Amino acid sequence: MCHVIVTCRSMLWTLLSIVVAFAELIAFMSADWLVGSPRTPDLILEVHGTPEPYRPTLGIYMRCLKVTSFRRGLQCGPYAVEFGEIASGFWQATAIFLGAGILLLCAVAFISVFTMCFQSIMKKSIFNVCGLLQGIAGLFLILGLMLYPAGWGSEKVLSYCGQDASPYKVGLCSLGWAFYTAIGGTVLTFICAVFSAQAEIATSSDKVQEEIEEGKSLICLL
Numbered sequence: 001m002c003h004v005i006v007t008c009r010s011m012l013w014t015l016l017s018i019v020v021a022f023a024e025l026i027a028f029m030s031a032d033w034l035v036g037s038p039r040t041p042d043l044i045l046e047v048h049g050t051p052e053p054y055r056p057t058l059g060i061y062m063r064c065l066k067v068t069s070f071r072r073g074l075q076c077g078p079y080a081v082e083f084g085e086i087a088s089g090f091w092q093a094t095a096i097f098l099g100a101g102i103l104l105l106c107a108v109a110f111i112s113v114f115t116m117c118f119q120s121i122m123k124k125s126i127f128n129v130c131g132l133l134q135g136i137a138g139l140f141l142i143l144g145l146m147l148y149p150a151g152w153g154s155e156k157v158l159s160y161c162g163q164d165a166s167p168y169k170v171g172l173c174s175l176g177w178a179f180y181t182a183i184g185g186t187v188l189t190f191i192c193a194v195f196s197a198q199a200e201i202a203t204s205s206d207k208v209q210e211e212i213e214e215g216k217s218l219i220c221l222l
Contacts, residue, residue, distance in 0.1 A: 007202040013127070013195050014112040017134070020192055021109035023185040024102045024141065028095075031062035031076050032176035033148075036160035057176055058160050060095050060148075061086050079156070090151035090167075097144035098182070104137035105189065115199075127203070131196030138189040145182060 038053040054074070057064045064076040080086045086095060108130045115126055149168045151157065157165050157173070165171030 007199070009195070009202040010115060010127075010199040013192060013199040014115065016188060016192050016195065017105070017112045017130070018109045020185050020188045021102070021105040023181055023188075024098070024105055027178040027181040027185065028060065028098050028102055029062065030176075030178035030181075031057045031059035031064045032178040033060060034058045034152075034157065034160060034170070034173045034179075035176045037162055037172035056160060058087075058157065058173075059178060060091055060098075087156035088151035088154035090147045091154070094144040094148045094151070097140045097147065101137040101140035101144065101189075104133050104140070108133050108137070115203075125200045127196045127200035131193045131200075134189055134193040134196065138186055138193060141182070141186040141189060145186065148179075 034057065036056040036058060038055055040053055054066050056066070056074070058079075061078050061080040062076060063079045064074040066074050083092065083095070086092045111126065111130055115130075118126060149170075152161070152168065152170060153166045158171075161171035161173035163171075165173065
């Protein structure tokens with residue numbers, strides 16, 4: 001018989017797991033890792049005189065540029081169509097580690113939805129298994145974030161941040177929201193890994209067992 005067990009701690013862990021996975025995925029796909037130095041758009045047709053400077057953005061494989069003076073907003077898209085076209089070997093390694101971490105986080109986020117009905121798998125707590133996977137994902141994310149600044153000396157970054165840019169020195173650029181989101185998501189990943197133990201304790205408490213013995217199939221506890 002399937003017992004649906006919902007507790008505050010298990011629901012909070014599930015929600016945090018989903019939020020972390022989406023946050024890391026959105027950050028990885030964003031172009032706002034580096035905000036470049038001010039520049040003037042490439043002019044194809046000048047209509048209203050000299051256009052105002054803007055700051056392009058550069059991600060691991062994405063970029064945003066303003067191509068013409070008469071189009072509003074930025075044109076965003078991948079600058080690297082193939083994996084080998086990513087700006088540097090360090091960023092390629094970053095993409096691999098972040099991708100692996102995000103893949104694990106998305107798998108845990110998917111599994112966490114079903115923990116209300118299934119609390120164990122092969123006689124092992126599904127919360128503990130997911131917590132272990134989140135810990136491994138966190139390590140992958142840390143490795144990726146540590147390697148990312150080492151790629152700031154690439155030609156691609158120099159074109160955005162000036163010739164003063166070098167590994168671990170951002171030059172004229174500034175760090176965008178995607179980088180900070182990735183760091184915040186990494187911290188929350190480890191919090192989720194630790195909190196998974198609390199979720200396991202909450203769903204296997206004496207009160208839950210009493211509810212099961214009474215024959216209840218839907219168990220909600222604060």
